[in-house]
Amino acid sequence: MTQQSYRLGDHGPAVTQIRSHLSMLGLLSDDRAEGLEWDAEFDGTVDAAVRAFQQQRGLIADGVVGTSTWRRLDGARWTLGDRVLRYGTRHMQHGDDVTALQNRLLDLGFDPGRIDGIFGPDTERGLMELQRNLGIPADGLCGPVTFRSLDRLARTVVGGEPQRIREAERLHHRGPGLAGKVIVIDPGHGGRDSGVCANDLREADVVADLASRIEGRLGAVGVTAFLTRGTNPDAPAPTEVERASFANEVDADLVISLHTDGHDSPHAQGVATFYYGSGASEATHSVIGEAFADLVQREIVARTDLHDGRSDAKTWDILQRTRMPAVRIDVGYLTHPGDAARLADPALRDTIAGAVLVALQQLYQPTTDLRPHVVQVPTPVS
Numbered sequence: 159m160t161q162q163s164y165r166l167g168d169h170g171p172a173v174t175q176i177r178s179h180l181s182m183l184g185l186l187s188d189d190r191a192e193g194l195e196w197d198a199e200f201d202g203t204v205d206a207a208v209r210a211f212q213q214q215r216g217l218i219a220d221g222v223v224g225t226s227t228w229r230r231l232d233g234a235r236w237t238l239g240d241r242v243l244r245y246g247t248r249h250m251q252h253g254d255d256v257t258a259l260q261n262r263l264l265d266l267g268f269d270p271g272r273i274d275g276i277f278g279p280d281t282e283r284g285l286m287e288l289q290r291n292l293g294i295p296a297d298g299l300c301g302p303v304t305f306r307s308l309d310r311l312a313r314t315v316v317g318g319e320p321q322r323i324r325e326a327e328r329l330h331h332r333g334p335g336l337a338g339k340v341i342v343i344d345p346g347h348g349g350r351d352s353g354v355c356a357n358d359l360r361e362a363d364v365v366a367d368l369a370s371r372i373e374g375r376l377g378a379v380g381v382t383a384f385l386t387r388g389t390n391p392d393a394p395a396p397t398e399v400e401r402a403s404f405a406n407e408v409d410a411d412l413v414i415s416l417h418t419d420g421h422d423s424p425h426a427q428g429v430a431t432f433y434y435g436s437g438a439s440e441a442t443h444s445v446i447g448e449a450f451a452d453l454v455q456r457e458i459v460a461r462t463d464l465h466d467g468r469s470d471a472k473t474w475d476i477l478q479r480t481r482m483p484a485v486r487i488d489v490g491y492l493t494h495p496g497d498a499a500r501l502a503d504p505a506l507r508d509t510i511a512g513a514v515l516v517a518l519q520q521l522y523q524p525t526t527d528l529r530p531h532v533v534q535v536p537t538p539v540s
């Protein structure tokens with residue numbers, strides 16, 4: 159558009175374009191259908207069509223095509239899937255397809271920012287969060303891969319919670335039962351990083367010993383267990399991000415991270431379990447992680463006299479960057495004399511390993527079904 163706005167009585171190529179857009183939207187009859195050239199006249203029918211469009215879109219229905227009405231008219235030709243959407247800093251894409259994407263994100267529990275039909279940084283952030291939850295590359299690019307995943311989601315599920323859906327599929331993706339599963343055990347710290355040191359115990363050693371006890375029990379029931387680190391005291395400890403990447407690489411079904419706690423107060427004590435969740439949005443919390451955290455917490459508390467520190471949602475890297483459910487168990491406070499005495503006893507570590515196994519067996523019971531209400535959308539009759 160070369161001038162500011164177009165209204166009744168104007169004419170020229172821009173008016174032709176306005177007519178073309180309006181007729182594409184079914185608001186104006188298509189001149190070409192009658193074998194005529196596009197009319198360049200902003201006449202009464204165009205004025206009425208523009209007012210109708212403005213009314214539909216919640217704009218002031220004055221019949222004047224100014225910047226915002228033009229932008230909406232121009233964007234109206236796009237439906238989601240027509241083109242690749244991405245955030246550009248110079249020219250932000252706008253259109254009905256962007257509005258549709260923003261609405262889809264919102265429906266699924268992700269925050270796309272304002273529903274304004276403009277692909278800005280908030281929409282990009284919401285899209286990447288969705289992609290991460292769908293297990294596809296989080297590139298912020300709404301292209302064929304994302305369209306396909308969105309389609310698949312639309313066919314099988316009405317209502318949000320993609321994280322829950324993906325995990326429900328994953329729960330049994332190597333068949334029912336515990337045998338055949340791949341579980342990553344992540345003893346915290348290691349190498350020159352001792353973790354908490356108190357009451358003659360080093361966190362890195364306590365969790366390494368516990369990890370090997372869990373590993374042994376898992377092997378006995380047909381689970382493939384991987385440890386994120388060895389016990390070489392000179393090897394550098396992997397970072398949380400490296401541990402998460404390792405779990406992703408081996409395509410684990412579950413990650414169990416092991417730590418002990420420490421506190422300035424010698425009174426802090428007990429076992430606590432953590433799963434991924436931000437607390438802000440239902441969609442960004444791991445349902446299976448939470449279920450397993452509750453199970454393992456309950457089993458440990460029932461089998462030991464460790465204080466019940468409960469389970470809680472956290473966004474730590476090991477929980478957030480893993481593509482599978484992950485929990486972190488803090489098995490006690492080394493700074494608490496009672497907890498330290500308990501954890502120094504190999505029999506108690508063995509009991510904890512046993513509790514973890516029982517919790518796993520419960521999680522992977524063939525009958526365990528954490529699926530949300532899944533609604534099969536009927537195939538349209540052609």
Ligand SMILES: [Zn+2]
Pocket residue numbers: 346347353354361417418
């Ligand atoms: Zn630790």
